[in-house]
Amino acid sequence: MTITISRITSKNAADINLPNESFRIYGRMIATFDGQQWAYTTTQLPADQVREMIFPDEHYDFAVLQADHWFVGAYDENDHCVGLAIYKQAWFKYLYLDDLKVNRAYREQGIGQQLLQAGREIAQENNYQGIYTIGQDNNLAACQFYLHSNFVIGGLNTREYFGTSQADKSNLYFYWDF
Numbered sequence: 821m822t823i824t825i826s827r828i829t830s831k832n833a834a835d836i837n838l839p840n841e842s843f844r845i846y847g848r849m850i851a852t853f854d855g856q857q858w859a860y861t862t863t864q865l866p867a868d869q870v871r872e873m874i875f876p877d878e879h880y881d882f883a884v885l886q887a888d889h890w891f892v893g894a895y896d897e898n899d900h901c902v903g904l905a906i907y908k909q910a911w912f913k914y915l916y917l918d919d920l921k922v923n924r925a926y927r928e929q930g931i932g933q934q935l936l937q938a939g940r941e942i943a944q945e946n947n948y949q950g951i952y953t954i955g956q957d958n959n960l961a962a963c964q965f966y967l968h969s970n971f972v973i974g975g976l977n978t979r980e981y982f983g984t985s986q987a988d989k990s991n992l993y994f995y996w997d998f
Contacts, residue, residue, distance in 0.1 A: 828904075846961075858974065894926070914948055950996045953993075
């Protein structure tokens with residue numbers, strides 16, 4: 821299988837609306853901060869509580885977002901978009917990874933890593949010192965992916981979902997310094 825990573829332009833702008841696909845919810849990452857350093861543990865859900873989750877599809881508008889976003893696609897040998905990373909300008913020295921997704925059939929083949937490497941190039945071209953992103957603590961696969969991709973935990977928001985149907989979740993902030 822050959823995968824090509826390239827920036828998405830107005831010519832293939834529709835690819836930024838790659839549909840979301842489900843992922844497994846099988847545990848939780850629990851972050852702690854001792855005043856100087858972050859640490860984490862993980863918990864696994866009992867087998868009867870493991871489930872699939874899918875985020876609602878976004879409806880990104882390339883014409884609106886292109887002023888302060890970069891879009892990177894992963895393309896298979898038939899030139900179908902099978903992965904997407906969206907990076908957004910940030911006011912401080914970290915580029916924000918706003919969205920990262922890979923079609924289920926293509927996961928665990930290094931495509932996410934390739935999309936991150938493309939983001940690193942964008943960040944360096946624009947004088948950022950790294951990339952940051954957010955992962956929900958109950959999306960253990962995503963949290964572990966970021967940690968295995970040279971990100972470190974840099975923050976925790978336990979209140980972001982208060983008053984919503986997702987009030988049992990927290991957001992972990994991940995940072996990758998170059």
